[in-house]
Amino acid sequence: MLRPEKGSRIEQGVPQLLLLVSSKKSSDSVEEPAKALQRMGVLTLAVGSKAADEQELKQIAFTDSVVFMLRDFRLLTRNPVTIIEKLSTLAGVVVTEQPTEPVVEITTVQTQKVVRDIVFLVDGSNYVGSTNFPYVRDFIINVINQLEVRPDRVRIGLLQFAERPKIEFHLNTYSSRQDVVNKISQLRLSGGSVLNTGAALNYALNNMFQTTTGSRRGQGVQQVLVLITGGPAQDEVKSVADKVAVGGILTFTVSSGQADDELLKTVAFVEDLAYHETRFSNLPAVAEQIMPSLITVVGDTM
Numbered sequence: 249m250l251r252p253e254k255g256s257r258i259e260q261g262v263p264q265l266l267l268l269v270s271s272k273k274s275s276d277s278v279e280e281p282a283k284a285l286q287r288m289g290v291l292t293l294a295v296g297s298k299a300a301d302e303q304e305l306k307q308i309a310f311t312d313s314v315v316f317m318l319r320d321f322r323l324l325t326r327n328p329v330t331i332i333e334k335l336s337t338l339a340g341v342v343v344t345e346q347p348t349e350p351v352v353e354i355t356t357v358q359t360q361k362v363v364r365d366i367v368f369l370v371d372g373s374n375y376v377g378s379t380n381f382p383y384v385r386d387f388i389i390n391v392i393n394q395l396e397v398r399p400d401r402v403r404i405g406l407l408q409f410a411e412r413p414k415i416e417f418h419l420n421t422y423s424s425r426q427d428v429v430n431k432i433s434q435l436r437l438s439g440g441s442v443l444n445t446g447a448a449l450n451y452a453l454n455n456m457f458q459t460t461t462g463s464r465r466g467q468g469v470q471q472v473l474v475l476i477t478g479g480p481a482q483d484e485v486k487s488v489a490d491k492v493a494v495g496g497i498l499t500f501t502v503s504s505g506q507a508d509d510e511l512l513k514t515v516a517f518v519e520d521l522a523y524h525e526t527r528f529s530n531l532p533a534v535a536e537q538i539m540p541s542l543i544t545v546v547g548d549t550m
Contacts, residue, residue, distance in 0.1 A: 250290060264290045265335055268308060271321070273301040282308045293334060297321050328426075332393060362395060362543045365403045365419050365463050366472040367456045369448055372408035372438035375479025375506055380528035381437045384476055387502065388432055390535030391474075391542065397425035403464070404428045405456050409448035410440030415455065420462025445481035446488040449473075449499075449515075453492050470546055471497040474538075475515065478505035478528065489515040498547035500538060504528045517547050 250256045250264050258264050266285065285292055293314040294305035302317050309315045314334055318324065324331070368388055376384060388406075395402045405419040416435065422428045457463045457471050465471050473492060492499055501512040501522045509524035516522040521541060523534050 250288065258289065264288070266290050266292045267331070267335065268292060268294045268305070269321070270294070270296050270300045270305070271298040273299060273304055278304060278308050286310065293331070295321075295324070295331065332425075336394075361401070363401055364470050364472050364543070365405070365457070365465070366395075366474065366542070367405040367407070367419065367452055369413075369452050369473060369475045370406060370408045370435075371410070371443065371445075371477035371479060372414075373410035373440050373443045373479055375443060375477075376437065376528070377478075378437050380478065380505070381435075383528040383531045384478075385432055385435055386532040387476065387535055389429055390532050391538065392425060392428055392432070394535070394539055395425065395543075397422070397428055399423050403462055405462065406432070406435075407448070407452060407456065408435070408438050409444070409451075410438055411442035411444055413448045413451040414438055418456065418461040442482055443477070443479045444483045445475070445477060445515075446483040446485040449475070449485065449488045449492055453488075453495055453497065457495070457497060465496065471495075472542065473497050473499045474502060474542075475499060475512075476502045476531075477507045477512070478503065480506055480508050481511065485511065486514055493517055493547065496547060498545060500542065502531065502534055502538065504531060517545075521545070 250258060250266070252259055256264060282292065291310045291314075292308055293316075294309040295316045295318065296302060296305045297318045297320060300317070302315065305315045305317075306312050316331060370384060370388070372381075392404060395404075397404055399420075403419040404422065406416045408414050408416055417428075417431060422431065452473060455461065457465055459466055463471065489499060499515060499517045499521070501516045503509055503512050503523070504525045505528060507524065509522065512524065513519045513522040523538060525531055525534060
């Protein structure tokens with residue numbers, strides 16, 4: 249997994265992290281493989297439960313502070329923040345062997361200090377359907393898990409739409425990433441065979457990006473709208489999308505299924521901010537593609 253030909257960027261100096269999750273003591277020796285990983289510069293974390301051997305996990309892990317012993321793995325879903333924070337901010341000394349002498353280097357992973365108001369506009373129609381809705385949820389959660397959600401950094405709002413829009417939560421409803429993720433995990437498809445995308449965009453503009461609902465538009469904070477859809481719009485969209493853009497809101501589109509990807513390129517602030525996948529099951533992975541633009545692109549409507 250940690251090889252350049254498999255996608256690893258180890259040779260570019262990108263930190264390599266390995267998270268081991270185990271519920272039993274290893275049946276073979278872990279000492280040499282663990283040392284080999286350390287020599288490669290890999291930062292290993294370990295989570296154990298049930299019959300896992302804590303001493304063995306300490307032997308495997310990069311440092312004792314990244315060994316987590318739990319009574320039950322279900323605790324991970326209730327409070328993953330500690331591990332997520334370690335994965336996103338871990339710093340440590342890694343000894344990498346050279347032909348002559350070991351070289352000690354400091355490897356640090358830092359989450360960027362992003363300040364944005366991000367609203368997700370989610371297609372809850374039958375075009376997505378209950379079978380594919382979990383992929384939509386996973387995409388959103390994958391994005392949010394890479395952001396520092398708190399009142400002075402990233403604020404998240406979400407509304408679902410089909411024939412009519414429905415606000416799930418405003419930008420100022422939740423003040424932590426975990427609260428947002430918990431709410432999204434519980435989202436259920438609203439359903440419906442009519443898809444009024446233009447009306448939903450207009451509703452989002454008028455109701456989500458307001459000071460009273462948590463928008464920091466007046467403070468110069470970049471406003472972002474992520475439209476996720478799986479069907480063809482059944483009302484006027486382009487003129488509404490232009491109105492959203494003129495309002496200083498940066499629109500991204502993420503689509504699949506029967507969505508009109510050519511139309512959505514005109515809905516996105518610029519064409520490069522439109523992402524289309526033929527299969528809904530590919531949507532969770534789009535989080536990695538969208539992140540660099542989501543946290544850096546600035547909308548200039550002049």
